[in-house]
Amino acid sequence: MEQDLLPQTVSGHQNDAVDDDDAPTLSLQALQALKEFLTEQSHSLNDTAAETPPASAPALISEDWRMSQFWYDHHTAQTLAQEVLTLCKSDSTRVACVACPSLYAYLKNIDSNVSVQLLEYDTRFEQYGSDFTFYDYNQPEDLPLELKNGFDIVVADPPYLSQECLEKVAKTVSFLARSEKPYLLLLTGEVQKERAAELMGLHPCGFRPCHSSKLGNEFRLFTSYDPEARIGGWDN
Structure with missing residues (x-):
């Protein structure tokens, strides 16, 4: 769940208006969590691509x-x-x-x-x-x-x-x-x-x-x- 990867660790002012110099940034923990998530997503996509049979493979009835x-x-x-x-x-x-x-x-x-x-x-x-x-x-x-x-x-x-x-x-x-x-x-x-x-x-x-x-x-x-x-x- 992506929500859990970005906890409330954003630094900066809590008012409605945020100056450019005070733009929110992620904590080191949140950055690390985000990096791990993106890496896992990338691996998942690569695995899916690797497992996709070529166009020459026969069409199969869905598993039951x-x-x-x-x-x-x-x-x-x-x-x-x-x-x-x-x-x-x-x-x-x-x-x-x-x-x-x-x-x-x-x-x-x-x-x-x-x-x-x-x-x-x-x-x-x-x-x-x-x-x-x-x-x-x-x-x-x-x-x-x-x-x-x-x-x-x-x-x-x-x-x-x-x-x-x-x-x-x-x-x-x-x-x-x-x-x-x-x-x-x-x-x-x-x-x-x-x-x-x-x-x-x-x-x-x-x-x-x-x-x-x-x-x-x-x-x-x-x-x-x-x-x-x-x-x-x-x-x-």
């Missing part, structure tokens, strides 16, 4: 925090999308995005021909047509049979950091992934490291995903394969 939606920042989404596209070995490669719609948008923005299926609870994403499948993690295998074991790459971002949620999402990933050596990527909190290994055989990577909303929990990327130098490799 009631559904635990927190989109990746531009760098994270772009890096993940590039990694997934690197894993696409042919035009027939199929990708499943489980509860990570911002990644879907970036993938399609970079390569509109990539085959991506978005599994998501939020029906606003029905606008993606046949690329959208309604998904409730509480019903992990209540999905169309044509999706079963049909994907070479599965990326999942469980909406909650609970053991129950990860266990159910792991069942969904198993349902979707092809039976032989699929590429699995999981984005979740650091606290799920041991469970990710036990349930899905995944390892943490050096790359640290970030969100536009600056979440307090530390997030990690876990994979079933060693991405080597591309995203920092396995970080054991």
Whole structure:
């Protein structure tokens, strides 16, 4: 609040008429407070400018925090999308995005021909047509049979950091992934490291995903394969 930064420390006469020579001046304390405030404002503006995605970034539907939606920042989404596209070995490669719609948008923005299926609870994403499948993690295998074991790459971002949620999402990933050596990527909190290994055989990577909303929990990327130098490799 700016009012608190300028306390009643103005020197000068208290009458209505003030001579030019007696123009009010700020005390050293008030000047210091004002300087700190302006510095913070400048940093805030610079941070906002730095976080603003370029014009080439896809337009995203607004987050709905009631559904635990927190989109990746531009760098994270772009890096993940590039990694997934690197894993696409042919035009027939199929990708499943489980509860990570911002990644879907970036993938399609970079390569509109990539085959991506978005599994998501939020029906606003029905606008993606046949690329959208309604998904409730509480019903992990209540999905169309044509999706079963049909994907070479599965990326999942469980909406909650609970053991129950990860266990159910792991069942969904198993349902979707092809039976032989699929590429699995999981984005979740650091606290799920041991469970990710036990349930899905995944390892943490050096790359640290970030969100536009600056979440307090530390997030990690876990994979079933060693991405080597591309995203920092396995970080054991």
